[in-house]
Amino acid sequence: MKLYNAPAPNPRKVRIFLAEKGIEIPRVDLDLQAGEARTPEFLAKNSLGLTPVLELDDGTTLSESVAICRYLDELHPDPPLFGTTPLERAQVAMWNRRVELELMDTVGHIAQHTFEFFATRRIQVPAFAEAEREMTARKLAWLDGEFADGRPFAAGDTFTMADITGMCAAMVIGLLEIPVSAELKHVNGWFDRLRARPSWDA
Amino acid sequence: MKLYNAPAPNPRKVRIFLAEKGIEIPRVDLDLQAGEARTPEFLAKNSLGLTPVLELDDGTTLSESVAICRYLDELHPDPPLFGTTPLERAQVAMWNRRVELELMDTVGHIAQHTFEFFATRRIQVPAFAEAEREMTARKLAWLDGEFADGRPFAAGDTFTMADITGMCAAMVIGLLEIPVSAELKHVNGWFDRLRARPSWDA
Numbered sequence: 001m002k003l004y005n006a007p008a009p010n011p012r013k014v015r016i017f018l019a020e021k022g023i024e025i026p027r028v029d030l031d032l033q034a035g036e037a038r039t040p041e042f043l044a045k046n047s048l049g050l051t052p053v054l055e056l057d058d059g060t061t062l063s064e065s066v067a068i069c070r071y072l073d074e075l076h077p078d079p080p081l082f083g084t085t086p087l088e089r090a091q092v093a094m095w096n097r098r099v100e101l102e103l104m105d106t107v108g109h110i111a112q113h114t115f116e117f118f119a120t121r122r123i124q125v126p127a128f129a130e131a132e133r134e135m136t137a138r139k140l141a142w143l144d145g146e147f148a149d150g151r152p153f154a155a156g157d158t159f160t161m162a163d164i165t166g167m168c169a170a171m172v173i174g175l176l177e178i179p180v181s182a183e184l185k186h187v188n189g190w191f192d193r194l195r196a197r198p199s200w201d202a
Numbered sequence: 203m204k205l206y207n208a209p210a211p212n213p214r215k216v217r218i219f220l221a222e223k224g225i226e227i228p229r230v231d232l233d234l235q236a237g238e239a240r241t242p243e244f245l246a247k248n249s250l251g252l253t254p255v256l257e258l259d260d261g262t263t264l265s266e267s268v269a270i271c272r273y274l275d276e277l278h279p280d281p282p283l284f285g286t287t288p289l290e291r292a293q294v295a296m297w298n299r300r301v302e303l304e305l306m307d308t309v310g311h312i313a314q315h316t317f318e319f320f321a322t323r324r325i326q327v328p329a330f331a332e333a334e335r336e337m338t339a340r341k342l343a344w345l346d347g348e349f350a351d352g353r354p355f356a357a358g359d360t361f362t363m364a365d366i367t368g369m370c371a372a373m374v375i376g377l378l379e380i381p382v383s384a385e386l387k388h389v390n391g392w393f394d395r396l397r398a399r400p401s402w403d404a
Contacts, residue, residue: 047344047347047348048300048304048344056289060289062289062292062293062296063296063300064295064296064299064300066295066299067292067293067295067296067299068292070291070292070295071288071289071291071292074288074291074292075288086273086276086277087258087262087264087273089272089273089276090264090269090270090272090273090276091264091269093266093268093269093272094264094265094266094269097266097268097269098250098265098266102250122333122337123333123336123337124333125327125329125330125333127327127329127330128327128329128330128333131324131325131326131327131330134325135324135325142249142250145249146249
């Protein structure tokens with residue numbers, strides 16, 4: 001098994017996941033700026049030219065960070081990061097999607113619509129990036145209300161995949177220097193708990 | 203168990219899923235135009251004010267269409283719509299995400315940034331809708347290349363959740379009258395197969 005990796009939020013999700021599980025997988029580090037995810041060889045592994053990609057020993061390739069993590073979670077069930085009962089698994093899927101849609105996608109759009117790096121990949125609309133910057137404040141406020149019940153992690157008492165997606169959102173928020181109001185005590189507490197994990201530096 | 207439902211693509215995913223499984227769940231139909239997803243009672247079930255919501259007999263609520271479908275898939279495993287082995291499950295998750303990100307989100311943005319209905323929910327940027335309309339053609343072309351191996355469904359030989367997401371994307375493409383070039387034989391073939399399923403009208 002081999003992980004095609006790069007210094008970007010989605011491969012980072014898989015690196016954090018591996019660190020939380022205590023698994024090591026050989027990595028191939030790609031230089032995205034040098035176009036190493038756009039070579040014919042790599043496009044044969046993921047036609048979207050995106051990392052991460054997990055290559056199995058028979059050559060089968062998997063892309064999409066959460067799909068890769070789901071696969072690894074089945075091979076290495078402890079500690080469980082996708083829940084242990086049908087209801088827990090649905091709640092983790094729900095919260096991963098909420099953190100993804102409400103937080104990660106929103107801040108991701110800001111980068112995708114302003115960074116030169118993404119110019120060949122999409123039609124950039126800077127006004128959309130500006131709108132998403134404003135939306136981030138609304139979404140952080142919504143999330144603060146959700147955490148007001150005092151639970152430590154996105155899906156409840158246990159750290160899960162939804163928190164890993166939250167770690168990547170927090171990293172992008174830091175990178176883009178998006179202010180997180182000190183009044184949002186619950187969200188700030190969550191981000192602090194996430195930053196304190198050894199896997200933060202994965 | 204009770205399903206809070208509305209005439210919109212995400213609840214439709216769950217309705218198609220139920221039709222494919224042959225399951226019936228009592229429904230509460232909400233009138234979104236009349237603000238029935240924005241009442242305090244409904245916001246207590248989903249603070250995002252979005253449908254679908256599955257309410258369990260003990261009052262627990264689940265939102266996010268794919269999370270709801272995952273839960274129902276565990277309770278009613280036949281026919282399997284999320285794969286049956288770790289690799290198949292990862293491939294379905296990967297393809298559901300690809301159809302979601304590359305197709306459904308792209309066409310969804312067009313509606314969200316132009317329809318009056320969404321004006322209170324987000325900061326609309328019509329130029330972004332226009333960009334996403336152009337991106338749809340690129341993404342359909344990418345998808346056509348993916349289907350060039352002749353497989354009938356998104357994740358392989360079997361109809362899965364990824365195809366249900368595709369059905370909703372195809373519906374939005376029809377609604378927005380986005381042209382799908384006749385040259386894209388594989389994508390058109392896929393859409394035809396999806397439209398021919400009895401669950402299309404769910």
